[in-house]
Amino acid sequence: MNCEPLEDRLTPAIDLSQSLRAPLFDGYSGAFAAAAGDVSGDGTADLVAIAPVNGHVKVLDGRTGVQRSSFFAYSEFTGSVRVAVADVNGDGYADIITVAGRDAHVKVFNGRTGTLDQSFLAYPGYNGAVVLDVQRGIPLQQYGPGGATISTFAPLVVQAVDNGHVKVFGGQTGAEAGSFMPYAGYNGPIQVATGDLNYDGMVDVVTVAPTGGHVRVFDGATRIERASFQAYPGYNGLVEIAANDSSLGGSSYGITTRAPDGHVKRFDPFTWTEIASYMDVNRDGVPDVEPVPGSGPTQLITLPNQASV
Ligand SMILES: [Ca+2]
Numbered sequence: 001m002n003c004e005p006l007e008d009r010l011t012p013a014i015d016l017s018q019s020l021r022a023p024l025f026d027g028y029s030g031a032f033a034a035a036a037g038d039v040s041g042d043g044t045a046d047l048v049a050i051a052p053v054n055g056h057v058k059v060l061d062g063r064t065g066v067q068r069s070s071f072f073a074y075s076e077f078t079g080s081v082r083v084a085v086a087d088v089n090g091d092g093y094a095d096i097i098t099v100a101g102r103d104a105h106v107k108v109f110n111g112r113t114g115t116l117d118q119s120f121l122a123y124p125g126y127n128g129a130v131v132l133d134v135q136r137g138i139p140l141q142q143y144g145p146g147g148a149t150i151s152t153f154a155p156l157v158v159q160a161v162d163n164g165h166v167k168v169f170g171g172q173t174g175a176e177a178g179s180f181m182p183y184a185g186y187n188g189p190i191q192v193a194t195g196d197l198n199y200d201g202m203v204d205v206v207t208v209a210p211t212g213g214h215v216r217v218f219d220g221a222t223r224i225e226r227a228s229f230q231a232y233p234g235y236n237g238l239v240e241i242a243a244n245d246s247s248l249g250g251s252s253y254g255i256t257t258r259a260p261d262g263h264v265k266r267f268d269p270f271t272w273t274e275i276a277s278y279m280d281v282n283r284d285g286v287p288d289v290e291p292v293p294g295s296g297p298t299q300l301i302t303l304p305n306q307a308s309v
């Protein structure tokens with residue numbers, strides 16, 4: 001397992017590379033997963049590292065580099081574990097969310113108290129790889145019995161890699177808030193993204209399958225499909241996807257897809273029309289510039305649809 005990238009939303013105040021230079025975990029010197037979040041509640045992101053072989057979690061204070069806590073998320077477990085950091089109960093302290101790759105066992109550790117707040121199997125009976133994503137900042141609302149509204153602060157989005165089964169759980173309650181099998185009959189990797197696309201305060205779920213870049217959008221409030229379209233008709237290959245909170249606006253508004261050849265497209269989150277299409281082969285977020293014959297080397301031209309590689 002490679003070291004997962006740190007969240008860019010928050011950055012520890014100090015350079016933790018010295019702390020990480022020595023083996024962080026006794027008897028283990030391989031790559032580990034890490035995520036950043038303000039577990040101590042002092043306004044500075046802290047580092048949460050997890051040894052992928054045994055679920056050993058360590059939290060390093062982002063301000064001092066001192067170890068804040070050390071515990072095993074899954075006792076007597078050896079196998080792949082993923083970690084995410086987000087304040088799922090809204091108390092101002094980032095919480096630690098783990099999922100075991102063997103049995104999709106999700107745990108939520110309270111960042112402030114260290115207690116185990118949630119523990120559940122995302123897919124009872126499933127024994128395959130799992131991907132975990134935690135949506136920060138945007139509350140998930142669901143309507144319980146009698147119309148009561150249940151709010152959680154950071155929905156947990158879990159994906160069973162082997163069959164593309166996506167589930168959404170309330171981070172605060174552990175309650176299942178959504179279950180999707182976006183591509184029935186297809187058993188392979190898909191990409192999942194979340195964001196409040198229609199600006200109603202509820203996280204929506206977006207998936208994309210390799211078959212033509214088949215995008216499906218599920219409304220977070222109703223779980224009803226809002227859209228289904230092919231981003232790259234005729235093309236088959238893994239497509240990356242991002243869904244941005246529409247209230248943020250800007251150049252990343254809506255759904256963004258990227259084919260392996262660098263063909264980026266952006267779709268309006270209300271009409272689903274294509275609002276951008278360009279090549280970004282070097283992945284710098286800037287459309288690539290091609291010289292136009294006879295008109296100088298710097299003029300940006302609209303590149304043709306080059307979804308096929
Ligand atoms: Ca902190």
Ligand SMILES: [Ca+2]
Pocket residue numbers: 086087088089090091092093094095110111112
């Ligand atoms: Ca918290």
Ligand SMILES: [Ca+2]
Pocket residue numbers: 195196197198199200201202203204219220221
């Ligand atoms: Ca929404």
Ligand SMILES: [Ca+2]
Pocket residue numbers: 279280281282283284285286287288
């Ligand atoms: Ca570029």
